[in-house]
Amino acid sequence: MKKAMIAMSGGVDSSVAAYLITRQGYDAVGVTMNLHHDEDTGVTAENSCCTTKDIEDARSVAEHLGIPYHVYNYTDNFKSNVIERFVDAYRNGRTPNPCIDCNRYIKFDRLMKKAKELGFDYVVTGHYAITEYDENSGRYLLKKAVDDSKDQSYVLYSLTQEQLKHILFPLGSMSKAEARKIAEEQDFINADKRDSQDICFVPDGDYARFIEEWCGLTFDNGNFVDLDGNFIAQHKGIINYTIGQRKGLGIAAKAPYYVVSKNLETNEVVLGSNDDLFSSELTATDVNLISVEKLTEPMRVKAKVRYKQRETDATITPLENGNVSVVFDEPQRAIAPGQAVVFYDGDIVVGGGTIV
Numbered sequence: 001m002k003k004a005m006i007a008m009s010g011g012v013d014s015s016v017a018a019y020l021i022t023r024q025g026y027d028a029v030g031v032t033m034n035l036h037h038d039e040d041t042g043v044t045a046e047n048s049c050c051t052t053k054d055i056e057d058a059r060s061v062a063e064h065l066g067i068p069y070h071v072y073n074y075t076d077n078f079k080s081n082v083i084e085r086f087v088d089a090y091r092n093g094r095t096p097n098p099c100i101d102c103n104r105y106i107k108f109d110r111l112m113k114k115a116k117e118l119g120f121d122y123v124v125t126g127h128y129a130i131t132e133y134d135e136n137s138g139r140y141l142l143k144k145a146v147d148d149s150k151d152q153s154y155v156l157y158s159l160t161q162e163q164l165k166h167i168l169f170p171l172g173s174m175s176k177a178e179a180r181k182i183a184e185e186q187d188f189i190n191a192d193k194r195d196s197q198d199i200c201f202v203p204d205g206d207y208a209r210f211i212e213e214w215c216g217l218t219f220d221n222g223n224f225v226d227l228d229g230n231f232i233a234q235h236k237g238i239i240n241y242t243i244g245q246r247k248g249l250g251i252a253a254k255a256p257y258y259v260v261s262k263n264l265e266t267n268e269v270v271l272g273s274n275d276d277l278f279s280s281e282l283t284a285t286d287v288n289l290i291s292v293e294k295l296t297e298p299m300r301v302k303a304k305v306r307y308k309q310r311e312t313d314a315t316i317t318p319l320e321n322g323n324v325s326v327v328f329d330e331p332q333r334a335i336a337p338g339q340a341v342v343f344y345d346g347d348i349v350v351g352g353g354t355i356v
Contacts, residue, residue: 010054094338
């Protein structure tokens with residue numbers, strides 16, 4: 001009998017994933033990763049995942065399913081590989097995606113190593129995505145979920161062949177509504193639980209406050225300038241602003257201003273019009289390829305630079321240093337360094353990288 005370790009966050013999705021895996025006859029155990037202390041981040045059960053209440057909910061579902069349950073403490077790993085990366089990116093003018101780092105360094109690295117160490121064949125999560133083995137190429141594929149509105153393949157682009165070989169995504173072929181219906185039918189304690197926000201350790205969405213408190217630093221006021229470097233107004237610290245931002249600038253003007261770029265050396269935030277946000281090219285680093293072993297020549301793909309964006313036509317070209325050049329057929333809005341660009345061939349994830 002195959003053994004499966006189920007990552008249970010305390011939410012509906014991972015609970016239903018656990019139910020489906022036990023129904024399929026796997027020798028299953030449920031585990032929750034304790035990633036941060038509630039008091040350290042100000043997180044409450046009402047606005048985030050990974051809280052003490054979530055652990056209680058996961059334990060309740062595991063007991064309901066009759067499977068063993070354990071909690072693993074990965075707070076130090078989460079701090080160094082997710083929170084510190086998040087803070088460092090903002091301090092250096094980038095826009096990070098901590099969910100991608102959590103998948104890459106915690107769920108499918110630390111937890112997968114633990115599963116292998118304990119003799120488990122698979123790690124199971126509640127992600128909406130599909131894995132498949134392609135006989136023709138001899139490669140494991142990552143594909144988009146059937147429910148396009150819930151597809152999470154974007155945040156999973158860093159998965160390796162070895163990891164994909166040992167991952168199960170039971171929810172990939174169903175909708176969120178179907179998953180919630182199963183939770184209700186099974187009378188799970190969390191059946192009506194709402195989805196958590198994206199960044200679990202910033203409960204109120206105030207990234208600047210979190211970073212200042214985490215670092216014990218304050219960030220100096222500086223200047224808003226136009227594209228020609230002309231002074232517009234003062235800003236309240238460069239970490240308060242992200243590429244494409246319009247609200248919260250505190251500037252009265254005839255036409256709305258948008259954050260176009262940031263200059264850390266001069267502590268300036270460059271503002272422009274919405275049209276100034278569009279660009280057709282980017283360079284990606286730290287590239288991971290899934291459907292192909294390597295990129296040797298230009299390749300036509302669909303690509304997207306944000307999680308909630310529709311992918312669009314582009315050409316990717318390998319560069320000498322292992323980076324990839326991405327040229328879009330049509331200009332894309334607010335391409336932000338630090339975010340991920342992910343490449344698709346239909347429903348198949350070709351790969352992705354970090355925008356520089």
